Ligand SMILES: Nc1nc2c(ncn2[C@@H]2O[C@H](COP(=O)(O)OP(=O)(O)OP(=O)(O)O)[C@@H](O)[C@H]2O)c(=O)[nH]1
């Protein structure tokens with residue numbers, strides 16, 4: 328049987344796009360992966376994803392970015408959507424206050440469904456519409472600091488900071504992965520033996536089966 332092994336990247340990281348409907352998630356994705364923008368795009372139905380491979384600190388990283396509908400009625404797939412995600416781009420629209428107020432709701436959803444170590448970047452999209460601004464930089468920076476998120480304003484239309492947003496998320500993820508790998512290496516080399524789970528086999532039971540109990 329013929330099959331192809333893909334050796335073209337060092338790491339594959341999944342990133343999810345979240346935020347209210349209409350904030351520009353799908354256009355951020357198309358700008359980043361295909362350098363395209365659509366003035367009149369339809370609301371996403373179901374889940375789509377696209378990939379782009381890029382260099383981070385000399386490593387080739389394939390970013391697999393998932394996009395779904397911000398609209399509540401399409402969102403019955405949450406746990407599958409968040410499974411395995413190493414990063415999240417949480418988008419609001421700088422011209423719509425409600426989408427910023429809902430950031431806390433999205434953070435709660437991440438806390439409920441995603442890995443606790445997930446890297447989160449908040450993006451205030453549509454920065455090109457400055458004359459219609461309803462969320463100040465100060466408010467957004469305040470929230471980002473309080474919640475421990477990175478933050479950028481972006482414009483999918485003008486291709487402003489879209490690249491930087493993903494680069495920042497990927498770099499943060501890469502550094503976490505590297506730190507973990509180094510820690511594991513050090514733990515292994517300090518004893519000279521590989522680390523594993525210790526299995527303590529206790530008394531033989533009456534029926535002759537062994538009762539194994541584990542400690543780490
Ligand atoms: N001016 C401006 N408009 C934008 C920008 N990004 C997206 N839009 C417009 O905003 C509208 C909604 O964009 P989408 O990308 O479809 O939004 P979405 O978040 O994917 O929406 P759902 O799929 O419903 O969750 C479209 O008309 C886009 O053209 C931006 O940076 N600036």
Ligand SMILES: [Mg+2]
Nearest residue numbers: 352353370371
């Ligand atoms: Mg969409």
